[in-house]
Amino acid sequence: MKTALITGITGQDGSYLAELLLKKNYVVYGIVRRSSSCNFERISHIQDDIKLIQGDLLDQNSLIEAIEDSKPDEVYNLGAQSFVPTSWNQPVLTGEFTALGVTRLLEAIRLKNKNIRFYQASTSEMFGKVRETPQNEKTSFYPRSPYGVAKTYGHWITVNYRESYGLYSCSGILFNHESPRRGLEFVTRKVTDSVARIKLGLLKELKVGNLEAKRDWGYAGDFVEAMWLMLQQDEPDDYVISTGKAHSVRELIDTAFSHVGLNWQDYVVTDPKFVRPAEVDVLLGDSSKAHEKLKWKPRVKFEELIMMMVDSDIKRHESSAKL
Ligand code: NAP
Ligand code: G4F
Numbered sequence: 001m002k003t004a005l006i007t008g009i010t011g012q013d014g015s016y017l018a019e020l021l022l023k024k025n026y027v028v029y030g031i032v033r034r035s036s037s038c039n040f041e042r043i044s045h046i047q048d049d050i051k052l053i054q055g056d057l058l059d060q061n062s063l064i065e066a067i068e069d070s071k072p073d074e075v076y077n078l079g080a081q082s083f084v085p086t087s088w089n090q091p092v093l094t095g096e097f098t099a100l101g102v103t104r105l106l107e108a109i110r111l112k113n114k115n116i117r118f119y120q121a122s123t124s125e126m127f128g129k130v131r132e133t134p135q136n137e138k139t140s141f142y143p144r145s146p147y148g149v150a151k152t153y154g155h156w157i158t159v160n161y162r163e164s165y166g167l168y169s170c171s172g173i174l175f176n177h178e179s180p181r182r183g184l185e186f187v188t189r190k191v192t193d194s195v196a197r198i199k200l201g202l203l204k205e206l207k208v209g210n211l212e213a214k215r216d217w218g219y220a221g222d223f224v225e226a227m228w229l230m231l232q233q234d235e236p237d238d239y240v241i242s243t244g245k246a247h248s249v250r251e252l253i254d255t256a257f258s259h260v261g262l263n264w265q266d267y268v269v270t271d272p273k274f275v276r277p278a279e280v281d282v283l284l285g286d287s288s289k290a291h292e293k294l295k296w297k298p299r300v301k302f303e304e305l306i307m308m309m310v311d312s313d314i315k316r317h318e319s320s321a322k323l
Helices: 012-023 041-046 060-070 091-112 146-165 187-199 220-230 249-259 288-294 302-322
Strands: 003-007 027-032 051-054 074-077 117-123 168-174 206-208 238-241 268-270
Touching: 003 012, 003 060, 012 027, 012 041, 012 220, 027 060, 051 060, 060 091, 074 091, 091 117, 091 146, 117 146, 117 220, 146 168, 146 238, 168 220, 187 206, 187 249, 187 302, 206 249, 220 238, 220 288, 238 288, 249 302
Parallel strands: 003 027, 003 074, 027 051, 074 117, 117 168, 168 238, 206 268
Antiparallel strands: none
């Protein structure tokens, strides 16, 4: 029986990864930050099956102790300040969590047990102002936000600890992945939740930013399988994980409104408040290496994903209306 330690277990990916590892009979530990109110909504259904340890990516000793207490075979570093706009408001804190937090965790592993396998949650945001299309593992980085810059540091320190100390450390360069558990501020979930509320008569309009931005959107449940696969190989390596199809925010909105029989133009307004100081215009991934070496392929298609999210949001609002 293997043991895994997950940072960011209360987040979207952490909850799906914990479910996957439990199905594979892992003992699953998660690091959680102290909070004045409970934020375990995404893991409440598996809370009795996992073990939670208090810790923070800002606090070196808490990470060392988490490694000592859980004695993991695998560590998945999913914890981060992950919302791009917030990284302009809090660039230093984003750097502490999302960049230096990776080094703190790698140091804990290096000090306690160099045999631990390590996964770093890298991102397509590192490609930013893209140098080529589609983007693969060899495409150079040009991050466009403090978040993207911090993640680029996290990526290279993961590569560096592999090369400096021989750690089994992998970096998954994941393109956008979504689900009904996605945070409400990200554009997919903002749209699907607003569509649900408009359909139920609870909201009148949806305010968004750049309609022309394009993303390669996949399903989080598919993407966490790739994280696990990366840590099961003979050699550590870095992989791009994506669907290979890009859609605009406009198409996302159209798909979501059409699913409930509404015309998006009647409800959507653009608001400069949601336009970013520097935009990532188009992201499109080439995950041939993951297809070939990990035998990984995404299952859920864009339209299915958006319909799944709209349906889930409608159900949630209907149930809370009945209470
Ligand atoms: P998410 O839902 O925002 O979850 C982030 C998690 O990080 C939460 O559990 C959060 O805990 C935790 N966290 C934040 N600051 C922390 C700190 N100082 N110490 C310990 N934990 C901390 O993000 P996600 O969508 O699941 O993404 C998972 C990871 O993949 C992130 O690193 C993200 O940057 C990266 N990524 C995501 C995507 C995507 O499209 N989803 C794509 C590429 C890469 P609280 O609940 O306490 O806030
Ligand atoms: O949903 P988003 O906020 O995601 P973004 O910035 O692509 O970042 C997400 O994916 C990254 C992987 O590439 C992760 F690393 C990161 O942690 C996060 O999960 O925005 C997507 C696009 C942007 O171009 C944005 O300008 O949607 C555009 N957009 C247009 N209107 C909006 C809005 N984004 C948000 N959040 N809210 C809007 O109203």
